[in-house]
Amino acid sequence: MANLEKEPGFPFYVVSRLISQAYREPLESLSLTYPQYLVMLCLWEEDGLMVSQIGERLSLDSGTLTPLLKRLEAMNLVKRERSEKDERKVGIQLTYPGKSLQSKASLISSSLDAVFANWAEKDKSKLEQLMNKLLESLKSHSQKF
Amino acid sequence: MANLEKEPGFPFYVVSRLISQAYREPLESLSLTYPQYLVMLCLWEEDGLMVSQIGERLSLDSGTLTPLLKRLEAMNLVKRERSEKDERKVGIQLTYPGKSLQSKASLISSSLDAVFANWAEKDKSKLEQLMNKLLESLKSHSQKF
DNA sequence: TAATTTTTGATTGTAAACAATTAAATTTAT
DNA sequence: ATAAATTTAATTGTTTACAATCAAAAATTA
Numbered sequence: 001m002a003n004l005e006k007e008p009g010f011p012f013y014v015v016s017r018l019i020s021q022a023y024r025e026p027l028e029s030l031s032l033t034y035p036q037y038l039v040m041l042c043l044w045e046e047d048g049l050m051v052s053q054i055g056e057r058l059s060l061d062s063g064t065l066t067p068l069l070k071r072l073e074a075m076n077l078v079k080r081e082r083s084e085k086d087e088r089k090v091g092i093q094l095t096y097p098g099k100s101l102q103s104k105a106s107l108i109s110s111s112l113d114a115v116f117a118n119w120a121e122k123d124k125s126k127l128e129q130l131m132n133k134l135l136e137s138l139k140s141h142s143q144k145f
Numbered sequence: 146m147a148n149l150e151k152e153p154g155f156p157f158y159v160v161s162r163l164i165s166q167a168y169r170e171p172l173e174s175l176s177l178t179y180p181q182y183l184v185m186l187c188l189w190e191e192d193g194l195m196v197s198q199i200g201e202r203l204s205l206d207s208g209t210l211t212p213l214l215k216r217l218e219a220m221n222l223v224k225r226e227r228s229e230k231d232e233r234k235v236g237i238q239l240t241y242p243g244k245s246l247q248s249k250a251s252l253i254s255s256s257l258d259a260v261f262a263n264w265a266e267k268d269k270s271k272l273e274q275l276m277n278k279l280l281e282s283l284k285s286h287s288q289k290f
Numbered sequence: 291t292a293a294t295t296t297t298t299g300a301t302t303g304t305a306a307a308c309a310a311t312t313a314a315a316t317t318t319a320t
Numbered sequence: 321a322t323a324a325a326t327t328t329a330a331t332t333g334t335t336t337a338c339a340a341t342c343a344a345a346a347a348t349t350a
Contacts, residue, residue, distance in 0.1 A: 008273070019283065038152070086315070089327090119282070131156040
């Protein structure tokens with residue numbers, strides 16, 4: 001494993017995919033994918049966000065978000081409405097079913113609890129802290145976000 | 146941010162994508178994507194691996210690897226040869242251009258150095274340690290890997 | 291041996307992810 | 321005011337990523 005072990009990015013790549021997989025089963029009850037769930041979390045926090053604002057929060061661009069939001073619209077969870085003031089902007093509004101889904105979603109965020117079950121609290125909080133630090137470092141070196 | 150902040154998986158999701166983006170520019174000189182680069186790393190470490198063995202090392206299944214390997218074959222970096230002993234198995238051999246590419250690849254693993262430049266050595270090693278621990282925890286809860 | 295199960299990779303279909311480009315509207319500068 | 325630059329989202333094309341299924345071969349069991 002000499003080569004792969006020298007790649008500092010590799011564990012992050014695998015961990016991210018395994019986490020998405022861990023969310024898959026719990027999210028089936030909402031018929032959402034993991035990225036769709038994250039978009040819904042944004043909107044439950046603040047309804048009526050512009051596409052660009054969702055993109056800022058999730059570090060995703062319109063090439064990813066536009067089709068994803070159209071799928072959420074097709075599921076009748078959101079409405080996409082072009083702003084009248086600035087017709088470049090598209091606001092994303094939760095529909096009633098979209099708002100209602102939040103109650104079902106409260107259990108999802110504990111999907112990783114089993115994974116961390118036998119972890120020391122200290123390690124969990126340290127990892128969280130270092131991941132946030134890394135996120136900031138990466139963003140400050142990123143052109144896009 | 147109340148909702149997103151409660152999602153323990155979110156930072157891993159963003160970090161992984163920002164890391165892939167950070168590798169994009171350095172990897173352009175090899176005309177490789179990040180996942181293709183990881184496959185090549187496996188093969189530079191051990192030539193002639195079966196598809197399933199690459200999948201184990203990278204936690205990827207054949208639905209991802211088969212088309213990726215066909216692209217590497219189209220680039221003349223690998224050959225795919227069905228085993229004579231067990232005709233279900235397909236061995237992946239490096240071509241001469243595939244082997245030669247390794248010399249150009251030595252610089253790639255330092256693509257994140259700038260990101261970690263002002264990090265304390267202690268934090269870096271702690272993060273690496275905790276990520277490997279998390280990887281093991283996730284794998285032990287995974288059906289697939 | 292014959293039937294069943296497992297292994298292995300390929301295929302199909304859907305959904306992200308993102309670079310590059312386009313189009314339209316707004317803002318800024320001249 | 322008008323030209324140039326910026327913002328914003330959509331579009332296009334390529335590449336992952338993965339579930340589900342299939343087919344063939346091999347290994348196991350009856």
